[in-house]
Amino acid sequence: MPIYEYRCNKCRRRVTIFWRSFSEIGEALPRCSFCGGEDLTRLVSRVAVAKSEESHLEDLADPSSLAGLDENDPKSMARWMRKMSREMGEDLGPEFDEVVDRLESGQSPEEVEEAIPDLGGEPGAESEF
Numbered sequence: 001m002p003i004y005e006y007r008c009n010k011c012r013r014r015v016t017i018f019w020r021s022f023s024e025i026g027e028a029l030p031r032c033s034f035c036g037g038e039d040l041t042r043l044v045s046r047v048a049v050a051k052s053e054e055s056h057l058e059d060l061a062d063p064s065s066l067a068g069l070d071e072n073d074p075k076s077m078a079r080w081m082r083k084m085s086r087e088m089g090e091d092l093g094p095e096f097d098e099v100v101d102r103l104e105s106g107q108s109p110e111e112v113e114e115a116i117p118d119l120g121g122e123p124g125a126e127s128e129f
């Protein structure tokens, strides 16, 4: 369950998106969980530049750096998510902490998503299109 931060170009809010898998990132469009807009700019590179640790953060964004990450092992994912959060130097908010806590307690990503209905956008708001 990779996590990326985006800036919505429509409502200008920061959006954290929890992807189910790395393959989904290449297939699905990120969508703003506030306004439903699909014009999102990924923030990871901007954070990297700000911290002058570009190569380090690029390593994190590179799937090959996920050696040791077992997506079928919630505890392994929780460790990786904490590491990523630390490397980014950002507080990803209480929702992120709750996800990690639940993964560490052994819940599967599916169970976590059911337990936190707002996760992954689609907050039940009707599309404004």
Ligand SMILES: [Zn+2]
Pocket (backbone or CB within 6 Å): 008, 009, 010, 011, 012, 013, 032, 033, 034, 035, 036, 037
């Ligand atoms: Zn938006």
